Amino acid sequence: MGNKNKTISFRVNEDAFEALQDIAEERDISLSAVFRDYVDQLVDHDGQVQVVPERELEARTASAGDDEDLSFPPTVQVPKSFIREHERLELEADHLREQLDEYKAYVNDLQDRLEGEEDEVLLLDDLDGEDDSYQLR
Secondary structure: OOOOOOOOOOOOOHHHHHHHHHHHHHHOOOHHHHHHHHHHHHHHOOOOOOOOOHHHHHHHHHHHOOOOOOOOOOOOOOOHHHHHHHHHHHHHHHHHHHHHHHHHHHHHHHHHHHHHOOOOOOOHHHHHHHOOOOOOO
């Protein structure tokens, strides 16, 4: 069948449209070519495109030097100790969520017992002997 072109519509406000027209005129290309270039960049880089003015890009390139990569998105080296601490905190958060679920179940059980017995007083000491499945920590 071959490679067929498809049509994409963009809606922009008037100010953005005028800015895009200025860009197209500055580069001596059509407005649709500006959009095609942008879409091609999005596809080539899996949607990881950052639009910056050329003067800002030139300033970044000049300050970065030749040894630094200007890829987008930027990457950062993270120490292993940071990753280990993050994993430890995730495990602790999971444990706390489990405890919270246990406490909620215990409270719900107490509320269910109280619904039928409006005037009766429940003592916590009496409850401890009945069911060992709940423990307050």
